[in-house]
Amino acid sequence: MSLLLHDVEVVPGVRVDVRVEGGMVSAIRTDLTPRSGERVVDGRGGALLPGLHDHHIHLLALGAAATSVVTGPIEAVAPALRGADDALPEGAWLRAVGYDEPQGPTSGGNELDRAALDAVVPDRPVRVQGRTGHLWVLNGAALRAIGLGDHPNGRFIDQDDWLRSRLPPASLPDLGPVAGELARAGVTGVTDATPAPDADALNAALQAGAVRQRVVSMACRVAPGTGVDAGPIKLLPSDEAPPAVEDLGAEITAVHETGRPVAVHCASRVSLVTTLAAIDDSGARAGDRIEHAAVAPPECVASLARLGLTVVTQPHFIAERGDRYLTDVDPDDVRWLYRLRGHLDAGVAIAAGTDAPVGRADPWAAMRAAVRRETAAGAVLGPDERLTPEQALRLFTNAPHDPGGPSRTIEAGAEADLCLLQVPWTVAREELTVDLVGATVRAGELLYAAVEL
């Protein structure tokens, strides 16, 4: 069954028809007429782009977040938990996400802990995750349930794997709604950035759900034939107290020996400095990448360029959290936050991911933030780091396995992973909003079409 995308713009200003057959683009001409039985999408001159690839996302957490209580700052935690406590059956675990942990020197004594949770929900096991994903706080009932009744404060930082082995198995989230939201945003592929020994849970959720996007996984073991591609292997050195350079270097070498590149999480200056020194020791491999590079001073950017590393960044954190960065982040680091132009000018390849559910799962918000660098309150953070709309788009249109590489092209013989906008690019580039997406095609299959089409 073929698909005809009628009257679309592949090159800005040039309107063509595009036929898709067998999962591939088969023809691009100005005069294609519909065949009998062929599905036709009338593009009305809208831009046809390569389907977007979100290079850093957490599918299972995003699916779970959709069924968890969302909290916010500490004042919002208690009412949210009380409401959920009333609604849940007796004895069921209450899982909450998105707790806004206060940062920096002003936070003293104002942190969520076991006692604070017990004051709100004393009887039911409760676990609350911090917004950045590093912190879990458990109440007394939860601690008792996992045999840690005498734990002093119930706070666990960067102990996800250890905690998970003790918690009751979480039911696998339904990824259907997540996949639907991604399709509405023009996303045809994702790289799941959750560090895991194997991709079993992800596979199981994918089998149950309706994810038709291409999925690349950073898990260590990805079983062949499951439809999940093996990507780089994620390493997660601590941002506050990174390991010794030699130890991290040995870990990187061990990953390289498996034939896969590394994707190293670096959300602080010190973790990036340590990681760069470690990669210098171990040697870089094609495809090695740094996730976030949240703080990248010039000497680090020079090393990134010299080592040929790709940075997978999150420009929308500027929009979502920029005002907090301005008050909480070390002033020496603020100008080096989530850099874009600085990387390109130094020859460092960049791509982007939403890091959802840590950030919103909207690549268009990320592109907009890359162009504007505006915080919610309207401050501009790092005006020299702004990209053009075309550069911002490219953060999401490079190949799934080559985030640092060139944008994919739409031509006969190319895989039909496509994102059709409802307006020409000259209009879209000024707005960069998700509601401009008119249709999403993955391997020739229509995943989404706006009603107007």
Ligand SMILES: [Zn+2]
């Ligand atoms: Zn992440």
